[in-house]
Amino acid sequence: MLYIKCPYCGLRAQKEFSYGGDATVKRPNINEEVSSEDWDNFVYMRKSPRGKHVELWQHIAGCRQWIKVQRDTATHEIFQTAKVTEEIR
Amino acid sequence: MSQPFRLNKEGLINRNKKISFTFNGKKLFGYEGDTIASALIANGIHLVGRSFKYHRPRGFFGAGVEEPNAKLQVEFNGHSEPNVNATEMELVEGLSATSQNCWPSVNFDIGAINNFLKMFFPAGFYYKTFMWPKSFWYKIYEPFIRKAAGLGVASIEKDKERYEHKFEYCDLLVTGSGPSGLASAYAAAKNGAKVILAEDKPRFGGTLLTDDVSIDNLSGKDWAEKIITELKSMPNVTVKNRSQVFGYYDHNMLVMFERVSDHLEKKSKFTPRQRLWYIRAKETILSTGSIERPIVFGNNDTPGIFLSAAAKEYMKVYGVLVGKKPLIFTNNDSAYETALEFKKNNVEPIILDTREEHSSELIDEAKSKGIDIRFSHGVIVANGYKKVKSAKIGKLNKDKNSFEKIETVDCDCICVSGFWTPSVHLASQSGNKLKYEEKIDAFIPDKKKQHETSVGAANGSFTLEESLKHGFENGSNLSAKITETKTEISIPNVNEKKYGAHDKFWCMPLPKNENPKRFVDFQNDVSVSDIEIALREGYRSIEHVKRYTTLGMATDQGRTSNLNGLQLVSNIENKIVPEVGHTTFRPPFTPITIGTIVGREVGMEYMPTRKTPMHEWHEKNNAVFVDAGAWKRPRYYKEGNETLFEASKREAKNVRENVGICDVTTLGKIDIKGPDAAEFLNRVYTNAWMKLPIGKARYGLMLREDGIVMDDGTTTRISENHYHMTTTTAQAANVLSHLEYYLQIVWPELNVNVVSTTEQWAGAAIAGPKSRDMLSKLYPDLDVSNDALPFMGYKEVEFFGVPSRIFRISFSGELAYEINVKSDHGMFMWEKMMEVGKEFGNQPYGTEALSTLRIEMGHVAGPELDGRTIPSDVSLNGLVSKKKDFIGKNSLGREAFNVESRQKIVGLIPIDRKSSIPEGSHIVQDQNAKLPNPKLGHVSSSCWSVENNNPFSLAIMKDGKNMIGKKFFAVSPLKNKSIEVEVISSHYVDPEGKRVRS
Incomplete structure (x- = not known):
């Protein structure tokens, strides 16, 4: 079970969180024209990197905040966590 | 009642307490502190089981977790457990053990014929033989093989025992209380670290209990006892015996299995049988020791053949001799200690050493004690069927591939030692890639992957001095980093025997023309x-x-x-x-019970139960409940001998004719506040929300970004910047997360807050043509006319003195209202409604009637919004705005969503107007077509239409709207039914929706 540091609550067990997918995907702006290619990329296309990856988790059984987690998809090592408003390099 | 193989004094057992037990029906006794194995050996019993494939007689081989043979069916403390390791299970009064995998008995086992047919059972036998004919596998081959090769029998009784889970955090977890583990734990404890020391066996000390060593002038055993006593007295240390750390998971999470009370005769009511510990450790010391490796020779599985360290453990810990004429067969010095221990107990061993004649501290000692040592010798084959009687031994040539001399010697046990294998399971599970250590011919941990440090024999150091030194150093350094305190500890003086080098030799050759199984x-x-x-x-x-x-x-x-x-x-x-x-090491290290894995999550505790404030009333009024997620909802209220079908029909009919009330508390409720709330709803829902007036509700549809319908429900504008959203019961949690996602990540600029209020409000729907009359009685001061409170209207009015909200919304398709009061007032509201409703023929209705009502109206719900449908599939495209943008809008333009023949919702009625159509049925053109029969759609919801008095179903069907009027078959292979149906509109009752507006 992973041990995830919520930027608001501190280190908590994985069972308090829910996984939310790739954090590097940006939704096209609302009310703006978007090409179907860009839209399809947003909805469907995901890289499946082996190694470092920034993903979203929600602390559902805690503060209910969505957070960013930089995790190694192969080893599960977590390098960094951040608020969604913060950048992870 | 004598125990012929029990020594007079030796051992750590309690000779003051006799324990009686049975083995295969025979009454025996042992002492407190015995394992089943030690008690049986003391009684001279070695034949305990039959082997898996050949049903060969098998006895004990080890004295702990390493035991491969002695798996017994054990009944104790009122339960029956299969595959119990006899070398680990402690004796308790009244325990009854029986052999497994033998019939009719372990002494005479019919399956042993396999042993004489063994040339027909080579590797891959099952794969090769039972491939053909394919159809034989399930009915003939598999049941037969299972019966012949089974281990024990799992009990079919309900497990009445209590199991617990425990979550624990510590600075340092030490797995194993041998010398290196004790040293690590002690050093870390002295630094003030929070330490957990786990020992799998009942006794602490590991090899210190059996090795002839001294530490600071104390015997190994006394030193261990001293350290443990001190550790137990320290508040920052938890010391656990009978506790095996069996798994190393991510982020330094280790799982430990504690046998709390299996060894107790009596225990208090709430003492668990076993406990599973989830331990998050900052650092972990793996001091799991090592396991002796056998040497392979002919018939080396005969009862009476032991690992040499096990034989020593039986003498030193249990005071039991594994035999009185032992052969010690070894490639290294450690078995000499076993020989010396035999000698000490006046038993004359013969040592067969595969090495050439040489000298070492132990060899010299054995020689000086007059022990018969034969160098360059080994056991070729053991003789005896159910017990070793003699052994054919041979003098090996220089290349060790043939024999210079062969002879037979009498013996009643063979103690074999092929050097030591570090127990690296936990290290390997932590992600540590192991490396091969040439010096000991075994794998040891390599570079750390998590916070694990292997010490002592688990790390390949087989001397006490080194183990203690590594233990103290690592325990001290690792904990000092955490506690920032370092207490100096002097490493004690050690007295131990020096071992010579082992022989890299593990498999005896066979003489020509001899072919015993090795x-x-x-x-x-x-x-x-x-x-x-x-x-x-x-x-x-x-x-x-x-x-x-x-x-x-x-x-x-x-x-x-x-x-x-x-x-x-x-x-x-x-x-x-x-x-x-x-090969890969996987948890658990040894088998653990299912009960421990499950813990307290059984029966009522399997998951939380959510009850509405009116639950007690439902219970009292014969409600039959159905699970809706964690919620309990009344499915129907049983009157007399009614069936589900009869009751739901009665309840639904009453709604259509009079009025009924339904507990709708379980609907998800989300409170939405903020100046941008309208804009937010406008983006979340497919329809327009900017112009919803205060005091009005609107039906809304939300999509996922891929255009698939996510949920539906009504949202009401309570005040300028305050909205009340409802979701379906099932999607409540997902919708809240969905809203939070967009507010926190995608549109943080919107000033909106959302919070779940599902549990804060109790809800009741009043539905039926007489609901307005009933409402006027419930709210005597309120103008309930259609003009004052129209469809989708909203009012905040007191309900007999308590605040309430009235929503004029309808799921049943009838004139209906939903009343919300604070949860605490839920029961009050419900009882008032029942009282006031009497004169209007009001009856409560459950989810089954609710489904009937919505299905015949063609209202979609979960079965239609199944994660595969877009709005136009379920005739909700009228709610999809063309003017504004919203979540998922761009996906609706996808080609596949817009083809003419795309699936659409339709209604189905059986041609005979009698046969109900099973949900999940496939719609096909020709019921007799060759398989695979092309599927045109599926039946999503079925009911008995109370309005038309015949079955009616909703279906999602290819090109549905153009199929209206045509006939098909609804086929359910599951129910073995095929029903001819006609396609009609999905709106079977009141298609214009007049009633809700009446």
Whole structure:
């Protein structure tokens, strides 16, 4: 079970969180024209990197905040966590 | 009642307390502190089981977790447990053990005929033989093989025992209380670290209990006792025996299995049987020790053949002799300690040492005590069927591939030692890639992957001095980093015997024309010839050899067989062992009970139960409940001998004719506030929300970004910047997360807050043509006319003195209202409604009637919004705005969503107007068509239409709207039904929706 540091609550067990997918995907702006290619990329296309990856988790059984987690998809090592408003390099 | 093999004084058992037990029906006794194994050996019993494949007689081989053979069916404390390791299970009064895998008895086992047919059972036998004919597998081959090869029998009784889970955090977890573990724990404890010390066995000390050593002038055992006593007195230390750390998971999470009360005769009511610990450790010391490795020889599975360290443990811990005429067969010095221990107890051993004549501290001591040592010797084959009687031994030539001299010697046990294998399971599970250590011919941990540090024998250091030194150093350094305190500890003086080098030799050759089985893996009956066959047939990867031969796949995970298997493969393949590699170590280290894994999550505690404030009333009024997620909802209210069908029909009919009330508390409710709330809803829902007036509700549809319908419900504008959203019961949690996602990540600029209020409000729907009359009685001061409170209207009015909200919304398709009051007032509201509603014929209705009402109206719900439908599939495209943008809008333009023949919702009625159509049925053109019969759609919801008095179903069907008026078959292979149906509109009752507006 992973041990995830919520930027608001501190280190908590994985069972308090829910996984939310790739954090590097940006939704096209609302009310703006978007090409179907860009839209399809947003909805469907995901890289499946082996190694470092920034993903979203929600602390559902805690503060209910969505957070960013930089995790190694192969080893599960977590390098960094951040608020969604913060950048992870 | 004498115990012929019990020593007079030796051992750590409590001779003051006799314990009686039975083995295969025979009454026996042992002492407190015995294992089943030690008590049986004391009684001279060695034959305890039959082997897996050949049903060969098997006895004890080890004295702990390494035991491959002695798995028993054990009944104790009122339950029956299969595959219990007799070498681990402690004796308790009244325990009854029986042999497994034998019929009719362990002494006379019919399956043993397999042993005489063994040439027909080579590696891969099952794969090769039972492939054809295919149809025989399930009915004939598999049941037969299962019966013949089974282990114990799982109980079918309900497990009445209590099991617990515990979550714990510590600075340092130490797994194993041998010398290195004790030293680590002690050093860390002195630094003030929070320490957990876990020991699998009942007694602390590991090899200190059996090795002839001294530390600071104390015997190993006394030193261990001193350290443990001190550790137990320290508030920052938890010391646990009978507790095995069996798994190493991510982020330094370790799982430990504690046998809390299996060894107790009596225990208090709430004492659990076993406990599972989830331990998050900052640092972990792996001091798991090592397991002795056997040497392979002919008939090496005969009862009476032991690992030499096990024989020593039986003498020193249990005061039991494994035999009185022992042969000690070894390639190293450690078995000499066993020989000396026999000698000390006046038993004369013969040592067969595969090494050439040489000298070492132990060899010299054995010589000086007059022990018969034969160098360059080994056991070729053990004689005796149910017990060793003699052994054919041989003098090896220089190349150790043939014999210079062969003779037979009498013996009643053979104690074998092929040097030591570090227990690296936990290190391997932590992600540590192991490395092969040439010096000890075994794998040891390599570079750390998590916060694990292996010390002592688990790390390949086999001297006490080194183990203690590493233990103290690592325990101190690792904990000092956490506590920032360092207490100096002087490393104690150690007195131990120096070992010479071991012989790299693990498999005895066979003389010409002799072919006894030489077992590598006892539990799965894998012999040298099986591995040879696998290699001959082209298996090269060790993982493939493992699966083909089943080497190391039994419950003992090949603890005594893996390295010998690898060695064989490497010899045959002319590769070195590290190139062959090793198979993967997986948790659990030893089998654990299912009960422990499940813990308290059984029955009522399996998941939380959510009850509405009116639950008690439903219970009292014969409600039959149905699970809706964690919620309990009344499915129907049973009157007399009514069936579900009759009751739901009555309830639904009453709604259509009079009025009914339904508990709708479980609907998800989300409170939405903020100046941008309208804009937010406008983006979340497919329809327009900017112009919803205060005091009005609107039906809304939300999509996922891929255009699929996510949920539907009504949202009401309570005030300027305040909205009340409802969701379906099932989607409540997902919708809240969905809203939070957009507010926190995608549109943080919107000033909106959302919070779940599902549990804050109790809800009741009043539905039916007489609901307005009933409402006017409930709210005597309120103008309930259609003008004052129209469809989708909203009012905040007091309900007999308590605040309430009235929503004029309808799920049943009838004139209806939903009343919300604070949860605490829910029961008050409900009872008032029942009282006031009497004169209007009001009756409560459950979810079954609710479904009937919505299905015949063609209102979609979960079965239609199943994660595969877009708005136009379910005739909700009227709610999709063309003017504004919203979540998922761009996806609706996708080509596949806009083809003419796309699936659409339709209604179905059976041609005979009688047969109800099973939900999930496939719609096909021709019921007799050849399989696979092209599927045109599926039946999503079915009911008995109370309005038309015949069955009616909703279906999602290809090109549905153009199929109206045509006939098809609804086929359910599951229910073995095929019903001819006609396609009609999905709006079966009141298609114009007049009633809700009346």
